Amino acid sequence: MRTKRYLSLLLAALMALTLTACGAALKKDNNTAMSIAPAQLSEEEAALAELLALDLENYHILAFQAKGAKTLQFNTYELVGGEWNRIQGGGGAELSAESGRIALTFGKMTDGVRLAFQTEGQIMSSSIQPEPGDDVSAMTFATSMLGESKAITLEEEIPLAVQIVTSKNEIHSYDVSYFGMPREYAKYGYEHVYAITVMFSAQELGSAPSAEPSPKN
Secondary structure, eight states, rough: HHHHHHHHHHHHHHHHHHTTTTHHHHHHHSSSSEEEEEEEOOOHHHHHHHHOOOOOTTTEEEEEEEOOOOOOEEEEEEEEEEHHHEEEEEEEOOOSEEEEEEEESSSGGGOOOOEEEEETTTEEEEEEEOOOOOTTTTTTTEEOOOOSOOOOOTTTTEEEHHHHHHHHSSSOOOGGGGGGGGHHHTTTTOSSEEEHHHHHHHHOOSSOOOOOOOOOO
């Protein structure tokens, strides 16, 4: 428990550094008013991560600019019967600014996922831990992350990460854009498939529409 708490503090320190000059950092990360993309760490940020011995393969930092957004909401899902079933946890929060950074910290999602975001003068975090109900210790975990700039549309979910957990020898790992086509994952019979999304909303906290992903095929 102390180790997890210590790592959380280290990540908070890294995020605090990256947003000390929030406007300048986000201009470097992204030039559009409505987008989310992997953050471009400066030399100073990368050096701090190395100093803190952070395994950046498990720390995924994204920069966003969402003009008109008042809140954001994280959602986590498990694929059940070819459809996405929401897992309790994640949650939403009000935004103090329209730009900032999001951090997802996880290796195996079944060991727990830390979700955090920061804007200028604001940092918040939550966590989730999917409970598969079977022994996944010997299974293979294959992760896909948002790897390029994605346009933000208010009130629409954006998939950030998808993780397949399976004992099968062959894994067909898709880009996260296939979140909208859950049957593509279901047809291979993986034991577990998890997804993490974020939704930006122009509505106040509590009045934003509930995200309900629907299959496209």
